[in-house]
Amino acid sequence: MFDERKLQKISKERQRWKTTKVPSWIERHPERKNEFSTLSGISVKRLYTPEDVKHLDYMKDLGFPGEYPFTRGLHATMYRGRLWTMRQFSGFGTAEQTNQRFKYLLKEGETGLSIAFDYPTITGYDSDHSMAIGEVGQCGVAVSSLKDMETLFDGIPLDKVSTSMTINGPAAMLLAMYVAIGDKQGVPREKLDGTTQNDNLKEFFAQKLCIFPPKPSLKLSTDIIEYCARHLPSWNPISISGYHIREAGSNAVQELAFTLADGIAYVESTLERGLKVDEFAPRLSFFFASHNNFFEEIAKFRAARRLWARIMKERFTAQNPRSLWMRMHVQTSGCTLTAQQPVNNIMRVTFQSLAAVLGGTQSLHTNSFDEALALPCEDAVRVALRTQQIIAYESGVTDTIDPLGGSYYVEYLTNEMEERAMRYIDRIDAMGGVASAIEKGFFQKEIADSAYKYQKEIERKQKTLVGVNEYTVEKDWVPVELLRVHPKVEEEQLGRLRKMRKERDKWKVKEALDKLHAEADKDRNLMPTIIEAVKAYVTIGEITEVLRSVFGEYRELIVV
Amino acid sequence: MTATRKIRVLIAKPGLDSHDRGAKIVARALRDAGMEVIYTGLRQTPEQIAETTLQEDVDVLGLSILSGAHTTLFQKIMKLLREKGMEDVLVFAGGIIPQEDVPALKKIGIKEVFGPGTPTSVLIEFVQGNVKERR
Numbered sequence: 001m002f003d004e005r006k007l008q009k010i011s012k013e014r015q016r017w018k019t020t021k022v023p024s025w026i027e028r029h030p031e032r033k034n035e036f037s038t039l040s041g042i043s044v045k046r047l048y049t050p051e052d053v054k055h056l057d058y059m060k061d062l063g064f065p066g067e068y069p070f071t072r073g074l075h076a077t078m079y080r081g082r083l084w085t086m087r088q089f090s091g092f093g094t095a096e097q098t099n100q101r102f103k104y105l106l107k108e109g110e111t112g113l114s115i116a117f118d119y120p121t122i123t124g125y126d127s128d129h130s131m132a133i134g135e136v137g138q139c140g141v142a143v144s145s146l147k148d149m150e151t152l153f154d155g156i157p158l159d160k161v162s163t164s165m166t167i168n169g170p171a172a173m174l175l176a177m178y179v180a181i182g183d184k185q186g187v188p189r190e191k192l193d194g195t196t197q198n199d200n201l202k203e204f205f206a207q208k209l210c211i212f213p214p215k216p217s218l219k220l221s222t223d224i225i226e227y228c229a230r231h232l233p234s235w236n237p238i239s240i241s242g243y244h245i246r247e248a249g250s251n252a253v254q255e256l257a258f259t260l261a262d263g264i265a266y267v268e269s270t271l272e273r274g275l276k277v278d279e280f281a282p283r284l285s286f287f288f289a290s291h292n293n294f295f296e297e298i299a300k301f302r303a304a305r306r307l308w309a310r311i312m313k314e315r316f317t318a319q320n321p322r323s324l325w326m327r328m329h330v331q332t333s334g335c336t337l338t339a340q341q342p343v344n345n346i347m348r349v350t351f352q353s354l355a356a357v358l359g360g361t362q363s364l365h366t367n368s369f370d371e372a373l374a375l376p377c378e379d380a381v382r383v384a385l386r387t388q389q390i391i392a393y394e395s396g397v398t399d400t401i402d403p404l405g406g407s408y409y410v411e412y413l414t415n416e417m418e419e420r421a422m423r424y425i426d427r428i429d430a431m432g433g434v435a436s437a438i439e440k441g442f443f444q445k446e447i448a449d450s451a452y453k454y455q456k457e458i459e460r461k462q463k464t465l466v467g468v469n470e471y472t473v474e475k476d477w478v479p480v481e482l483l484r485v486h487p488k489v490e491e492e493q494l495g496r497l498r499k500m501r502k503e504r505d506k507w508k509v510k511e512a513l514d515k516l517h518a519e520a521d522k523d524r525n526l527m528p529t530i531i532e533a534v535k536a537y538v539t540i541g542e543i544t545e546v547l548r549s550v551f552g553e554y555r556e557l558i559v560v
Numbered sequence: 561m562t563a564t565r566k567i568r569v570l571i572a573k574p575g576l577d578s579h580d581r582g583a584k585i586v587a588r589a590l591r592d593a594g595m596e597v598i599y600t601g602l603r604q605t606p607e608q609i610a611e612t613t614l615q616e617d618v619d620v621l622g623l624s625i626l627s628g629a630h631t632t633l634f635q636k637i638m639k640l641l642r643e644k645g646m647e648d649v650l651v652f653a654g655g656i657i658p659q660e661d662v663p664a665l666k667k668i669g670i671k672e673v674f675g676p677g678t679p680t681s682v683l684i685e686f687v688q689g690n691v692k693e694r695r
Contacts, residue, residue, distance in 0.1 A: 119576035119627055123603070131605070134632030135576050208578035208602055249581050335581070339676040372676050374658060375628070448584055455585050459679045468677045482658060485628060558601045560587050 001058050002050045010050055022046070038296040039454075040251040042416050048408035056411055061306070065401045069309040071302050071414065072402040073360045074325055079398035085363040086388045087164060087329065091116030091141035092375050093489045094496075095151035098141040102156060104378065108385055113194075114164040114365065115152070116140035117174075124170050124211045124544030127493045136490040139375070144493075145539045147500045149177040150184075159187040163194035164239070164329070164363075169211035171198040172224055173540050176531040179232070195236035195285055195329075198224050201262045201434055205443035206244035208556070211544060214435055216551035220526070222269045227527035229270075229280040236285040238266060239329060245443075246289035247335050249451020252300045255289065256417060257424030258443055260307060264425070265434040267316055277316045281323035290352040290359075291333040297352070298404060299413035301328065301359025307418050329363040330356035337372040341467035341476055345369035350387050357391055358404055364388055374482040444559035497539075504537040512536045513546055520550040567595040567691050569620040572609045573602045574637060577627030582654060582676075586622060589680035590687065595620075606633055610640035613649060619691050623670075626655040631664065638668045650691050654678065 002010075036044040045052075056062070063069055066076035075081065088105055090113075091098045102113055118140040120132035126144040127136045136142045143149055158181060167174045175196050182192050200217035203210045210217065221238060228237035242259035250258065263284065270280050288304065290297050308326035312318040332352035337345045346369045353366050366384040368376030376384070392398055404410045431437045438444075457463045464470045512533035519529045526547075533543055571587045573580060580602060591597040598616055600609065613621050621641075623634065634653065641649060653665065654674040662673045671690055674683065 119629075123576050125576075131576060131603075134629035135627055138628035139577065139626075208580065209576075247581070372656070374656065448588075451581050452585055452588050455589075455680065459681060465677075469679075484658075556601045556603075558599060560584050560591075560597075560599050 001056050002054060007050060007054055014047075014049055014051065038252070038413070039291060039293045040253040040296060040417075040420070042253075042296070042413065042420075048412055050408060052408050052412040053415070056415070061415075062405060062411075068313070068321070068324060069306040070325065071306045072405050074305065074327060074362065078360060078401040079357070079392070080401070083392050083398065084357065084361050085112040085162070086110050086385060086392075087112035087114045087363050087365055088381060088385060089114040089116050089164075089166065089331065089365050090381070091118070092139075092483065093137040093141065093485050094492055095141055095143065095148045097137075097489075099152050099154055099156070101378070102152075105381070105385065106156075106161070108382060109389060110385060112162045112164065112363065113156075115166065117165070117167055118142045119209075120144075121170065121540060122167060122209050124540060124548075126497065126539045126541030127490070128497050129541055134490075136493050138485050142489070142493045143174070143177075144497050144541065145500055145537050146177050146180055146534045147496070147537060149174070149181060153181050157187070158182045158185055159191050161193075164197075165195065166197045168197055168200050168203050168207070168209060169217070169220075170540050170544060171196045171200075172220055172527055172530045173534060173543050175224060175235075176527065176534040179531055180535050189231060190233050192232055193234045195239050196224060197241060197287070198238040199241045199262065199287075201265055201438070202241050202244055202258070204438045204554075204557075205258075205447060206241075206248045206250075208248075210554040210556075212547065212551040213554045214438060216547075217554070218265070218269055218435070219523070221266060222273060223525045223527055225266065225270050225280055225283075226273050226275060226525055228283060229275060233283075236283050236327075237280075239285050239287045240266065241287040243287050243289045243331055245447065246291060246333065248447050249454065250447045251450050251454075252291065252293070252296050253417060253420045254424065254446055254450060256300050256304055256307070257421035257428075259286065259288070260304070260311065260421065261425050261428045261434050261437075263308065264311065264315070267312075268433075271316075277312070277318045278320040278323050281312060281316070281318055282320060282325065286326055286328040288328055288330050289333045290330050290356040292336050292348065292352065294351055294355050295410055295413055296417070297355040298359045299410055299417050301330070301356065301361065302402075302410070302414045303417035303421065304328065305360070306414070307421060327362045329365070330359070330361040331365040332356070332367045334367055334371060337367060337369070338465065338468050339372040339476075341473060342369050342373060342478055344467050345372070346383060346387065349384060350391070353387055353391055354395070354397065357397060358402075360402060370478070370480055370482060373478070375485070377480050377483040379480045439557075441557055441559045444557065448559060500537060508536040509538050509542070512538050513542060516543065516546050517550065520547055567620060567687065568616065568618040569595050569597045569622060569687065570600065570609075570613055570616055570618040571597060571622045571624065572600040572604055572612070573624055574604050574606060574609055574633045575625055575627050575629045576603055577625060577629075578602050579626040579655070580624070582626075583622075583624035586624070586654065586680065586683060590622075590684060593684040593688075595687070606636035606640055609637055610644055610646075613641060613646055614644050618649060620650045620652070620687055623651065623653040624655050625653070625657070628656070630655070630657050631661060634665055634670060635668060638670070641669075648692050650687070652683075652686065
C-alpha cells in the first residue's frame, strides 16, 4: 500500500524517534508496564506505523464494502442504509410472561426477537420430568409443547418479526413449532424469518448442553440445514457460535479459530448430503462475543469476515457471492460483567457494543447491567437497548463505513487474528477435524487453560478489574429491584402441561412417535416427521426420548 | 487434619445448567493449593452428588450453580447428606445466588456462599480454615 522510498524514510524516522525522543521521556515518565498485550496474548507495541502493515494489499486484503473479501463490511452502504438488528435475548418464567416481555421490547424499539429457553427445554426434558425440578422457567422460558409456543407468540405475527432461538439439541423441535405457528397464522413458509442456533458441535466443548453423542448431533444439525435449504429459504438454519466458546474461557483467537473450524465441519457434513455449497452456504450465520479488549475485538470481527470468505472461496470453491458472506450476530460478553458495583457494567456493555458496531455486525444483543446478579429486570433491559440506540443515533459512528479501516493498529491486529486463527484451523485439520479434536479433549483443554490463566492474572492484579480487584467499595449500589422468578411458575406450568396431555389426541401422539422412531432408525431427515409430531402436541421430552433410544445419550468427557 | 492426609474435595454441578467455567477454575485452584479434588461434571442429581460425597469420602463439598434452582436442589442435597450421616462434610456454594437467599441456605448447613469475583485465594483459605478433623 505504501511507496518503498517513503517506507524507508518512515522506518528511519521511527528509529530516530525511538532512540532519541522516547528514552528521555521514559526516564521522566516510566511506562505503566514493561509489556502490553491483548487478551489473546498478542503483544502490543508502543506505536504502529505503515511499516506494520507494509504487506497489506488494499484490493486483496480489504477491498470495498459488499465485495470480497468483505473486510470492510458485508454490505455496500452498511449502517448508512439499514442499522443492525437490535435483538435482545430474553425469556423467563411462563410463556405468558415472556410474551409480555417480547411485546414490551418491540414497543421500545427492538427490531428482532430472541428466545431464551429454560434448562429443561434446552436439554430436552418436559417441565414435569424429575430432572426439571427447580429449573422450570428459571433461566429462560419453559416450552414443553406447541401449546406453550402458541402462548409465547400470541398476538405476534410471524411475517412481521424475525426470531432467533437459542436452541441446539432440540432445535428441530422448536423450529417445527415455529413452522406450525406460521402455518396456523397463514404465513407462507418461505416468509418465515429467523435463526435456530443449532450449532451442536460447540456444545461438546463450550455450552455443554449436549443430549446426543457427536455423530447424531451433527446429523440433526445437518437435517435442519438441508431442510431449510429446500423448504425455508429465509430461515438461518444455524448460528455457528463462538460466543459460548469465549464465555467458557477461550481468548479471542481461539474463539475465532474454533468457530470457523466448526463452520468448516458443517459445510463438509452438508456437502456429504449431496447439496451443492451454493445451495446452503448463503444461509449459514455466525455468532460472536464482544469482550473487553476494544481493538482486538474489532479486529476479530473484521478478520472473521475475511477469513470465512477466503475459506468458502478457496477451500469450498463457492461461486455465489452470498456463500462468501459471514453474517454475524454479536452479544456483549456476559463473563465480563461484575457483581460488584453493577452499574459500572453499563460502561463495559457500551464499549463492547461499540466494538461490535465498528466491527460491522448485522445484529446485536447488549447485556443488562444486573446480569451478574440475576436475570435482567425490565429497567436494566431498557438501559441495554438504549445503549444500542445511543450508539446508533447519537455517536455518529454509523455515518461512514468501517471508520477504523486503514488504522495501522487495527489492520495489523486484523492480520494477526487471521494468521493465528488459521494456524489453529490447520492444527485441527491435522487432527482429523473438529469431531476428532473433540474426542481428544483438545478444545476443552485449550479453553480451560485460557480461563484459568485469565483468572490468575486478575488475582495477581496483572489485570485490573474495576470494582473487583481495584477501586472496591464496601457496599454496592444496585438501583433496580432484581428479577425473581416466582416458584409458582413451576406449579402453573405443570398444571398447563397436565391439561394439554389430557386434551390431546392420544392416538395421534402414538402414531407420530412410532413414525419418528422408524424414520430415525432409517437415518432419514427428521424435520418433516418432527413437524407432524409437534402439530399433534407431542412434547419435546417425548420426542427427545425416542431420539435418545435410537441415538444414545452423550456422556460428558470431563477435562478440568 | 492429620499431616499425612490431603484435604479431599468434591466440586459438584447440580441441576441442568452448564456454566462450568467457575467450577473448573475452583477445582484447579484447590488442586494447585495441594488438595485432592474430584470434579463431578455437569448435570448431577442431588442423589448422585450425595452418593459421590459418600463414596469418595471427601472432607469438603463445593456446589456450583448458576441456573436459579439453588434453593430447591441444595435443600435436597443437604437432606440426603444428613440421612447418610455426612453432617461433618464442609459444604460451600458458588455461582449466581441472590444475597437474599443466602441466610436460608446457611440455615440448612451450607457454611458459605461465594459470588462472582471471589478470588480463589479466599476459597483456599476458607477451606483450610473450616475443614473439620475427621476420623
